[in-house]
Amino acid sequence: MGYPTYLRCPKCSATYNTNLVRNLCDCGSPLLVDYDLVGIEAGGFTPASLVGRPADMWRYWEVLPLNDRTNLVSLGEGFTPIVPLPKLGAEVGLPELRMKDEGLNPTGTFKSRGAAAGVSKAKELGITRVAMPTAGNAGGAWAAYCSRAGIDFTVVMPADTPEINMLEAHITGGNVHLVRGLISDAGRIVGKGVQRHGWFDASTLKEPYRIEGKKTMGYEIAEQYRWDLPDAVLYPAGGGVGLIGMWKAFNELEALGWIGARRPKLIAVQAAGCAPLVRAFDAGEHESVFWDGAATVASGLRVPKALGDFLVLRAIKETDGYAIAADDEAILAAMERTARVEGAFICPEGAANVAVLPDLVRRGVLKTADRVLLLNTGTGLKYPSAVRRPEFPVLAADGEIL
Ligand SMILES: Cc1ncc(COP(=O)(O)O)c(C=O)c1O
Ligand SMILES: [Zn+2]
Secondary structure, rough: OOEEHHHEEOOOEEOOOOOOOOOOOOOOOOOEEEEEEHHHHHOOOOOHOOOOOOHHHHHHHHHOOOHHHOOOOOOOOOOEEEEEEEEHHHHHHHOEEEEEHHOOOOOHHHHHHHHHHHHHHHOOOOOOOOEEOOHHHHHHHHHHHHHOOOOOEHHHHHHHHHHHHHHHHHHHHOEEEEEOOOOOHHHHHHHHHHHHHHHHEHHHOOOOOOOHHHHHHHHHHHHHOOOOOOOOEEEEOOOOOHHHHHHHHHHHHHHHOOOOOOOOOOEEEEEOOOOOHHHHHHHHOOOOOOOOOOHHHHHHHHHOOOOOHHHHHHHHHHOOOEEEEEHHHHHHHHHHHHHHOOOOOHHHHHHHHHHHHHHHHHHHOOOOOOOEEEEEEEEHHHHHHHHHOOOOOOOOOOOOOO
């Protein structure tokens, strides 16, 4: 038995039943899941109780939104490794630099977590048809988990999304549609389909449960750092759900009594070609403004206006965090450098974190002694076109290396 109590609106505090299908609050805000954390702790959910549980995100079952384990749809997502980056760390003067590698998830990105939680809850609620717009990786993940759950899935993505994302969503059973436009245009088309066909709209943050899956990154970071959180966490933010999720996880962990009041600086990293959150942060605003002409090689960051922008900005503010952008050239150079010196073939979104490190050090946001954690949100293997292909020497069949 899980213990979700209700969905709560972070804007107007209205509450809704978690056993009924729901998207947004009546006021238009995304909804967050509340738990009876005191009751959960009293029921025996303690750090010691985690010992021996499966090494996936469902080890935090008590703070996940399902009522019944039979509705669980899993491919073994989560509990990804945290690896040191000693050479990159030395280059930028951060000896305690580490990376949590979400590329090891079943669909190659952290989107597996959100899809596992969202699809499991959709199954529990009896939803049979789901639709969403996607920048790419979420569509692939939701297609996979929907197929596993026997749920019909329709996805709309920009026509210039990396081809592998289309093929992934297609082979795992999704009804794939392309749009000559951005994810915001895809969202409008899905909205019309929802009205017409009665699909469940699983757009980012219009669906309240995927954030519960993504928050498990926060629980894992706490457990992997032995309940002594790092000083800063860098996250490549499109919609920013992972960042909101980690912020929620740390607040829950404090309410459970597993950690104290100290928080890592949550640092949102965007691409210079689409940086609405950075612009809002720099201006001291509480919400972002639609970014015109969004373009970046880091396709997951191409979100011109996020529904949960006010939550991202709140999380940054409450943790004394920061927001910063890198241009595509720097992102690709960082991707290459990380692969070359650390052997880690990370995605462009994850590489944006690496690209901004020198600036963060220069601006005094990060200090030498800080324990810094980068979230690599996906594997570089999903982005073959981001790698510059050199002229390889071609040898005759009986040739030799000169
Ligand atoms: C690899 C990757 N990283 C980061 C993001 C951004 O995620 P979020 O929308 O939760 O900020 C995405 C979203 O598509 C992604 O695919
Ligand atoms: Zn509300």
